[in-house]
Amino acid sequence: MSKLQQAFNERNNKINKIEKIKELKTPMSIYNRLNSISSSGLEYLKEEDSSFFLKCFGAFLKKDGKFMLRVRIPAGQLNIEQATKIGELSKVYGEDYIDITTRQQIELRYIKLENLYTVIKELEEVGISTFQTGVDNFRNIVTSSFDGLGDLNIIKTKPFIDELQSIFLKEEEWIGTLPRKFNTAMLGIPMNDCNIYGHDCCFILAQKDDDIGFNLYLGGRVGVQASDTGLFIKQNEVKAVFNAVIHLFKEYGFRDNRNKNRLHFLLEAVGMDAFVDAIKTQSGLLFESSGKILATEEFMLDESGVLDLGQGTSAVHISIPSGIFTGESLIEVANIAAQADGEIRLSVEQSLYIITGTEKVTTIKESLLFNIYQRYHNTYFNHQIACAGTATCAFGVIENKPDAIEMANFLQKEVPIPGGKVRMYWSACPKGCGIHGVADIGFEGCITKDSTGEKVDGVHIFLGGKATREAKEARVLYKSVPLKEAKFKVKKLMELYKAKRENGESFESFDSRVLSSLSIEEIVEMLDK
Incomplete structure (x- = not known):
């Protein structure tokens, strides 16, 4: 501990x-007064309340004087009642607008202060909370959209997630008391569809001799993949290990420069070996060395939008461009899932799945909603992420969501790739909320100049991130490209992928096979011919 x-x-x-x-x-002192604050009006809201304390409960005051409200969805799993309630609240209080986020959560927008308490309490009535979804708190714990399902299931992580969440959720000692935010992920299937290496604390499916458990990786953040601790965590050790890590972070984490206060920077300062020794001391456990990681398969969604998970279970994918959804549509999804005796799973790629028995898939495919959303079911929407952008985020440099949608539509028209998989992730600014650094093709918003010298919206384009079989940050392909030009450069890249891909491979696999051996200069020369 001395280090x-x-x-x-x-x-x-x-x-x-x-x-x-x-x-x-304390944050709870504000929450306990939230009903009276909601009745008083914005003029009675103190600056520190909106800048920090209300954010502990997921409420973010925006420039239009209304609130964005984050809703915690553990493991991204929604039952019918919960989905219906969120949809109804969105329609009544939030201008029928919903965002699906990269932490398998839902964001409601345009909530007036006078309705804030009502919305939070109604969510609580169906067993979901907005607590600790912002600022220096434990964010939603994510996992695979297919956790515990069919042939993929090796360790069902939802019970673990519920147990870990019970340590901190609504516990006053943990509300807003961390040095910085803390992201956690668990993966219990052999397919990484939740960016498992990109979090502060990562439990990754692994095998040690005859034991199935998790390898522990720590210190991920935007632009940095988590590092191997060298520890194999048995299933009965998960809670104690998590408890040890968060107590060490809370006690020894840095509280000076907020840009350098994540767990990553503590690990950087003391070294992984010293932190691992502290975990052992804090937990009182002895650990085996890392096992063999089992998350080595890649998820490929076919053109039907239906994934047969085995054991009589299927997942029906509903592609949602840039995660922009409506309350009305979520209610419709809930109704269809109910007819098919199903449930709803949110994706870190800002879409959702209806999980149902394979014999019920026809019921879903015959529904009006499925037919509507099939229109969006193209290669470039299936694996798209785009953060909020200038419309609702003060940090945004470009509009982002509309830009991502426009490029996807352009590429689908110009270079359709049936059965292809291309992960295009968009961040509206360098903060990287769209996790563009691990995308096949990533975009970071910027302001640049066009050929006439006029300032215009642009992007830095990144290539070759890895987030399925391995973790790897993308390389910069082009700097400061006007948006009007960017789509043509990406079009050439897609034409290259389409011409040279083998046996329906994903772009990630194509990059590993073809492009990773080339320098950026060589790739640019190929594209600019």
Whole structure:
């Protein structure tokens, strides 16, 4: 522990302004007054309440004077009642607008202050919460959309997620008290469809001798993949290990520069070996060394939009461009899932699946909603991510969601690739909320100049991120390309992929086979001919 204490002492002589705000009051003191605050009006809302304390409960005041509200969906799993309730609240209080996020959550928007308490309480009535979905808290724990289903199931992680969530959720000692946000993911199937290496704390399906458990990776964040701790975690050790990691982060994490306060920076300062020793001391456990990672398969969605999971279970994919959805449509999804005796699973790629018995798939495919959303079911929408952009985010540089949708429509018309898989992820600014760094083709919003010298919206284009069989950050392909030109450069890249791909391979596999051996200069030369 001495190394951790030394690093803490060196970095915490001066705390940041958010840490000073935390000293003013407790988040729960604001939550307990939320009903009266909602009745008082924005003029009675103190600056620290909107800048920090309300965000502990998922409520973000936007420039239009209304709130965005994050809804925690553990493991991305929604039952019919919950989905219906969210849809109804969106219609009544949120202008019928919904965003599906990369943490398998839902964001409601345009909520007025006077309705904030009502919406939060009605969500609680169906067993879902907005607690601790912003600022210095534990964010939604993610897993595969197919967790516990069919032939893929090896370890069902939802019970573990519920157990880990019970440690911190609504517990006052943990609400808003971390040095920075903390992201966790667990993967219990052999297919990585949840960006498993991109989180602060990652439990990755692994085998050690005859034991099936998890390898522990720590320290992921935007632009950085998590690192192997060298530990194999048995299933009965998961809770104790998680408890140890979060207590160490809370006690020794840095509270000075908020840009460098994630777990990654503590690990960087003390070294992984010292932190692992601290985990052992904190937990009182002895661990075996890392096992063999089993998450080596790649998910490929065919053109039918239906994935046969085996054991009589199927997943029907509903592609949702850039995660933009409506309350009315979510209610319709819930009704169709109910008719098919199904449930709803959200995806980190901002879409959703209806999980049902294979014999019920026809019921879904014959529905009006499935026919409507089949129109969007193309190669470029199936695996698309786009963060909020300028419409609703103060940090956004470009509109982003509309830009992503426009490019997908253009590419589908110009270079259709039946059965292809291309992950295109868009971030509207360098913060990287669209996780563009692990995309096959990533886009980061910027302002650049066109051929006339006029300032226009543009993107930096990234190539070759890995997020299925392995973890790897993408390379910069082009810097500062006007959006009007970007789609033509990507079109040439898609033409190259279409011409050279083998046996219906994904772009990620194609990149590993063909493009990874080439320098960026060689690839650019090929594309610019």
